[in-house]
Amino acid sequence: MCESETPCSGSSDDLPPLLLGTYTPRIDAKGRLALPARMRAQFGPGLVMARGQERCVYLLPRQEFRRIAMRIQRVSMSDKKARDYLRVFLSGAVDQEPDRQGRILVPQMLRDYADLGTEVAVIGVGTRAEIWNRTAWEGYLASQEQGYADIADDILPAVGF
Secondary structure, three states, rough: OOOOOOOOOOOOOHHHOEEOOOOOOOOOOOOEOOOHHHHHHHHHOOOEEEEEEHEEEEEEEEHHHHHHHHHHHHHHHOHHHHHHHHHHHOOEEEEEOOOOOOHHHHHHHHHHHHHOOOOEEEEOOOOOOEEEHHHHHHHHHHHHHHHHHHHHHHHHHHHHO
């Protein structure tokens, strides 16, 4: 049984990428970040970078970005909060194609937004990845670990785990 909003064909090719793990690459002096090798193939030929929540930068496969943007746009015409979110989300979005070394340029606007210096963490979050200031990520993770088990008690039964 398929419970997603997209039609099911039974093929794993129809599933979005599954981005996992934590990596600690560096951003070079030119603002370039080498995508973790395990993630490169998941993104395909290109990706979209956008402002994320909690002051991180989202990295989304183009198809996933389009899916999210279309869902928000359907709501945005009648909902002021959705319109506001869409404006901020799309105005900060940048289409990127990795170079031959698998590097992407993180625009200064997004580096400023997420306070990204040289030391970053790239984390897989299922259908997207996030770039965090490494110190901010470590602080966020430490603050969430205590409640992780409590959250699991609420979330996992709801998803049938």
